[in-house]
Amino acid sequence: MNFVEELRWRGMLHDIMPGTEEELNKHMTSGYIGFDPTADSLHVGHLTQIMTLIHFQRAGHKPVALVGGATGMVGDPSGKSAERNLLSEDVLNHNVKCLEDQLKKFLDFNSGPNSAEMVNNYDWFKNFTFLDFIRDVGKHLTVNYMMAKDSVKKRLEGETGMSFTEFSYQLVQGYDFYYLWKEKNCQVQMGGSDQWGNIVTGTELIRRKAAGNAFAITTQLIKKADGTKFGKTESGAVWLDPAKTSPYKFYQFWLNTTDSDAKSWIRIFTLKSQAEIEELEKEHDLAPHLRILQKALAEEITVRTHSFDALQTALKTSDFLFGNGSLEFLNSLSKEDVLEVFEGLPQFTISKDEFSAGINATDLLAEKTTVFPSKGEARKMISGGGVSINKEKIADPALILNTENLINGKFLVAQKGKKNYFLIMAE
CATH class of the missing domain: 3.40.50.620 (HUPs)
Structure with a gap:
């Protein structure tokens, strides 16, 4: 050809x-x-x-x-x-x-x-x-x-x-x-x-x-199927420089494409052959919820733009935020890498002395930070099992959190519901 x-x-x-x-x-x-x-x-x-x-x-x-x-x-x-x-x-x-x-x-x-x-x-x-x-x-x-x-x-x-x-x-x-x-x-x-x-x-x-x-x-100038501009997100352009758009966000941009866009973009942005793409399309159509096309697209273009290691970090980040990833992933990262994982998500800083003294979970989430707008809502959500600290659900609104709860002695990850993450840093 x-x-x-x-x-x-x-x-x-x-x-x-x-x-x-x-x-x-x-x-x-x-x-x-x-x-x-x-x-x-x-x-x-x-x-x-x-x-x-x-x-x-x-x-x-x-x-x-x-x-x-x-x-x-x-x-x-x-x-x-x-x-x-x-x-x-x-x-x-x-x-x-x-x-x-x-x-x-x-x-x-x-x-x-x-x-x-x-x-x-x-x-x-x-x-x-x-x-x-x-x-x-x-x-x-x-x-x-x-x-x-x-x-x-x-x-x-x-x-x-x-x-x-x-x-x-x-x-x-x-x-x-x-x-x-x-x-x-x-x-x-x-x-x-x-x-x-x-x-x-x-x-x-x-x-x-x-x-x-x-x-x-x-x-062809690339457009999304809905007519909106390709390459633009709510936070702006999707850059090839990892310092401007992290490999995780870059990977997520491709992973979150619609089915119709993925069928076009996998032809344009990968080097897969026509036979390979047609086979992936058949697999995708049998189980669209698995997002087979989007994953194949996101993985190849992330490796080409960044590296295989960057893809692995992006996959682990995705698994941590949206799957069953463990804290071991965060334990292996530097402070800069952790900040990159949570780039674009709410972040709060609290003095390490306050953690040393111990902080009530309700106060932490509704007074020291704005994870919840009020203590009443925080207590209600905690009691209902809707809050996790470091990937573990907590049930006691009066739970005391201290330096022993900090990841690498620096971070605490609060989760409200299934997908709302907050990074709390101790400095």
Whole structure:
């Protein structure tokens, strides 16, 4: 199965320029995708393009990941309703380095002729003067051509309009393609469907400036089945950086997908074969409550993005919070790891001296903390068997808790009902 066929059956292909598939079938071809360093981490919205590069390399082609140190200073108007804030050079350089480190986890940079390559467009723009740019690039494309692009028309029709800075973005990205075509023999540019206008500007520049041929492929923009934006949660974006989104939360994002989304996403975000996926779908349909598709999806993408060990921690965390996991799991973790497990859940701090003196369970849960809004409600819930301390139910509202109850001498885990957890720290 060739690269285009792979994208097609996985439901990833959106647009392809005529002649592209034939070109790819002739020989090993270099192709690139650009990533703008607007933040110091990629997020799950970038994974479609990362997977595209992975499939490109697996099909025997040479993937080039372009990190936009230069284009990040301008701002891509595609899909944007307003101009984004421009970042300082120091922030951009930091972001570029972080993105490069992340991309190296996904692609093979040591596989011979089709080894992946990383480039930064700042390297060829840093000494490119404005006058040279408008003379050598701008003269080849008319304003009429540039204004016909959907990304430009939508902004011009809006209330905020578009600055010359963003209007020029397609020329800058077009020159990227020309430069890589000329210097790296890069024949194909790939990207999301919202990038089609920018990509074909590059193919047009190559044709007009050098009478050359270049090709374009775009992939589907991923949306949830309910129409909401992919990759967004109540707490914000789902990042690939474990310091921004813990491996546990990353795993849970995929595990909590709907059945219809899981059937689409397991094709897009895993490397499982068509036969493997169809078999998983059959198993899933026989017992949807087991979430077989979601688990297979979550496990593979967590390992690829983080590591096998990170997956094991995520699984143990899930088992602890939602299953029958024991306290031994928390005992084996550092303070930082425990805080990560409970990231996003309510946390309280109480002095260790108070624990040394002993604290009444009702006072702890309704006065020292806000696990319950009142002592009366706390007593009622404890007496009814609805409260656990360190995974063990308590029945006595007057129970005294002290330092002996602290996990690793530092933590106490309160649980209200089945799924409401609270971390109480002694310091």
